[in-house]
Amino acid sequence: MKKAREFGDDLAIIFVESQGATQERMERFVWDRGWMGTTAMWTREAPFRTGSNGIPNFALIGADGRILMKGHPMSMQSKVVKAIEAEIKKGKGAPDDAPRSLKSAYKALAKGDYAKAHAAARRVVARAGDDAAAAEAFIESVDARFDKTLKRVEYLLSNGYALRATALHDELRAGAKGNDDLEARAAALTGSMNSDLVSDEMKLDRAFSKLEVKLHEKGLDEKLLKRVRKMAEKNEASRVMRRARRILDLAG
Amino acid sequence: MKSLPASLLTIAAAIPAVVAATVPAATQSAVEVGDEVNFTFRSAPVNAMGIKGLDELRGKPVLVEFWGTR
Numbered sequence: 001m002k003k004a005r006e007f008g009d010d011l012a013i014i015f016v017e018s019q020g021a022t023q024e025r026m027e028r029f030v031w032d033r034g035w036m037g038t039t040a041m042w043t044r045e046a047p048f049r050t051g052s053n054g055i056p057n058f059a060l061i062g063a064d065g066r067i068l069m070k071g072h073p074m075s076m077q078s079k080v081v082k083a084i085e086a087e088i089k090k091g092k093g094a095p096d097d098a099p100r101s102l103k104s105a106y107k108a109l110a111k112g113d114y115a116k117a118h119a120a121a122r123r124v125v126a127r128a129g130d131d132a133a134a135a136e137a138f139i140e141s142v143d144a145r146f147d148k149t150l151k152r153v154e155y156l157l158s159n160g161y162a163l164r165a166t167a168l169h170d171e172l173r174a175g176a177k178g179n180d181d182l183e184a185r186a187a188a189l190t191g192s193m194n195s196d197l198v199s200d201e202m203k204l205d206r207a208f209s210k211l212e213v214k215l216h217e218k219g220l221d222e223k224l225l226k227r228v229r230k231m232a233e234k235n236e237a238s239r240v241m242r243r244a245r246r247i248l249d250l251a252g
Numbered sequence: 253m254k255s256l257p258a259s260l261l262t263i264a265a266a267i268p269a270v271v272a273a274t275v276p277a278a279t280q281s282a283v284e285v286g287d288e289v290n291f292t293f294r295s296a297p298v299n300a301m302g303i304k305g306l307d308e309l310r311g312k313p314v315l316v317e318f319w320g321t322r
Binding site: 015030164 | 281282283284285286287288289290291293294295297298299300301302303306307308309310311312313314315316317318319320321322
């Protein structure tokens with residue numbers, strides 16, 4: 001958890017519950033430990049096996065999607081931290097095996113500038129040199145990432161995270177500026193983002209998020225839960241209140 | 253969380269292999285350093301904000317920690 005707080009969004013942390021707990025038990029455990037409110041994620045689905053039978057054990061995946069190290073987290077702590085720092089740096093540039101001609105495209109993508117990344121790769125394609133195929137593959141990956149991020153905007157919107165959805169959509173629109181196709185794809189969502197419904201959801205999200213922060217600090221405190229219950233009853237139809245109802249269900 | 257003896261870190265880089273998302277983890281062989289991993293969760297992890305696959309996290313390091321609630 002210390003790493004989640006220290007590295008923030010630069011590092012993704014996935015905790016995999018490996019003792020067969022139910023979803024409710026796992027979530028309640030996380031709340032009770034005060035671990036909500038960080039960027040860490042929790043799941044009961046193991047994405048792979050590390051080969052270790054003891055817990056905790058870990059694997060660190062690099063920015064390129066390959067396993068960098070695995071083992072016991074406590075015995076390798078300083079090595080893990082160094083590797084994370086190096087990968088964060090690497091993730092903000094181009095992969096080691098990327099052609100030199102695509103370095104600026106990768107850098108632009110790491111900054112969320114999809115249009116600039118596209119344009120830089122297109123220039124490489126236009127030169128029809130040795131790197132043209134790599135540049136075309138890069139453009140495909142940029143498009144795929146853009147579309148997946150758009151889907152996340154939709155997910156956030158329909159699951160009661162209107163503020164996050166709006167912020168992410170704004171980032172996408174800014175990153176698409178200068179590329180007609182990307183701009184059009186981002187604009188397809190603009191209508192629903194600017195609706196009265198989303199505006200109301202944002203107000204409620206703002207209010208509920210403040211309460212949520214207190215819950216993260218104090219855990220599922222009865223006084224706070226009373227306020228959550230009241231807010232949920234008053235705004236029953238709201239998407240934001242789906243989050244509230246999950247908390248109330250866990251509290252029992 | 254329990255602290256059990258750590259297994260030795262496998263240093264040798266293995267032949268890269270993609271862990272198929274459709275194969276349940278229990279039936280997969282263990283990953284090795286250098287392997288490319290890919291996985292789509294059936295249910296989005298708690299606090300994942302819509303992220304359902306490891307591929308969506310490309311570009312940043314991902315620490316996967318196996319832990320328990322007992």
